[in-house]
Amino acid sequence: MSVWDSLVGQKPVVDMFSRIAQGDPSQITQSWLICGPPGSGRSNMARAxxxxxxxxxxxxSAEPTRVTQQVLAGTHPDVTVLTTNKVTIGIDQVRDIIATSEQMPATAPWRIIIIEDVDRMLERTTNVLLKEIEEPSERCIWLLCAPSAQDVLPTIRSRCRVVNLAVPSTAAVADFLVSNTGAEPKIAQRAARLSEGHIGIARLYATNERVMSDRDELIVGVLNLARASDAVLLAGNLIDNAKGQAEADANEWAGKQEAEFRRINGLAEGERIPPKLRGAFNQVAKKDDVKRYSTRRTRDVLDRALNSVASIYRDVAVLQNNAEDSVGLINLENRTAITELSVRLNRAGAVARLDEVAHARKRLAGNGNPLLTFEALFCALIP
Structure with a gap:
């Protein structure tokens, strides 16, 4: 299959990038900003x-070339990806990547720099990047990724060609899950619907029963909120589940880092680390790095929880406006309870609760205490 086949629901952008890649190299834009909602595949699009x-x-080609395999695996010498497990991208990371961008490509036509989540940069960090984006080195192409152009400073945005990705349809995501994860069609369809077009979350729902179960419990818990004590218990359970998922992900990540180190150095699993490699080994998945990874994963889980809560009141609004036939419900399994809630709440009440979810998201983004944030949110959601 071609390099584009793993990208879901993005045919117009794929067609454009494919034409550009096959066109006149002297006419190519050297600074790009690829935007799309979480899960739309913007970093995968940049790699492709x-x-x-x-x-x-x-x-x-139907069979990917060695160059294609290297780029997608992150091992090509002329393609550098800047990503972070931290909350923000540091200024030293950007300075290092700028130094790399000024080198001529070693084996390929271009030196390509991909920055995932460029919106995670602070303003002073972005200012360091500005000149390179405005006047790239002769053989360098910058591919920046962000949720939307509005999440990036105007000074960067105005110097890039902006490409906007679409939210993949439920059918497209379901087909992708069936063909790429082996999920049963019914599970794939449900995972695609609940993910609201987020490919990564859809894959998670289709392949991780615990994550799906945690979501089901959260939806039922919100729909059954009646007293402040319910809100406190539900918030506590959510935070515990988020930390559990994050710690499991962090330990898995650390294990992969160690396994890769051993592979590169020809060491078997469990084999003693030679003295000359101990210093390098101690830098692999350090305790602080694992902690930062776990913190970010906790935030990801809580952000996913907020999306799930918001989907309840989205469904309520759909029923209140008789729009189910045109846009459908996300939480079909809870249709009866959501229908009852749509009667108990007026339209202003549904909108107010969506505002409460947005307010909770801002609190978390501002490093607010997660437990207190969700306790306050769930109290505000009680009918």
Whole structure:
């Protein structure tokens, strides 16, 4: 299959990037801003475009070339990806990536720099990047990724060609899950619907029974809120589940880092680390790095929880406006309880609760205490 086949529901952008990759190199834009909602595949799109630009076949062969495989695996010497497990991208990371961008490509036509989550940069960090984006080195292409153009400073935005990705349809995501994870069609369809077009979350729901179960419990808990004590208990359970998921993910990540170190250095699992490698080994998945990874994953889980809570009141609004036939419900399994809630709340009440979810999201973004934030949110949601 071609390098583009793993991208879901983005045919117009795929067609454009494919044409550009096969076109006149002297006419290519060197600074891009690829925008799309979480889960739309913006970083995967950047990697696919990079592979198409670097590979002799422009990513179109049924069998991917060695260059394509290297780019997608993150091992190509001329394609550098800046990502972070931290809350923000540091200024030193950006300075290092700028130094890399000024080098001529070693084996491929272009030196390509991909920055995931460029919106995680603080303003002073973004200012360091500005000049390179405005006047890239002769053989360098910048591919920046963000949820939306509005999440990036105007000074950066105005110097890039902006590409907007769509939210993939439920049917497209379900088909992708069936073909790529082996999920049963019914499970894939449900995971795609509940993910609201977020491919990564859809994959998680389709392959991780615990995550799906935690979501089901959260939806039922919100729909059954009646007293402040219910809100406190539900918030506590949610935070505990989030920490549990994050710690499991962090330990898995640390294990993969150690396994990769052993593979590169020809060490078997459990084999003693030679003295000359101990210093390097101690830098792999350090305790602080694991803690930062766990913190970010906790935030991801809580953000996903907020999306799930918001979907309840989205469904309430759909029923109140007789729009189910045109846009459908997300939480079909809870249709009876949501129908009852749509009668108990007026339209202003449903909108007010969506505002409460947005307010909770702002509190978390501002490093508010997660437990207190969700206790306050769930109290505000009681009918």
């Amino acid at each position: 475009f990079a592979a198409a630009l670097e590979s002799p076949d422009h990513g179109m």
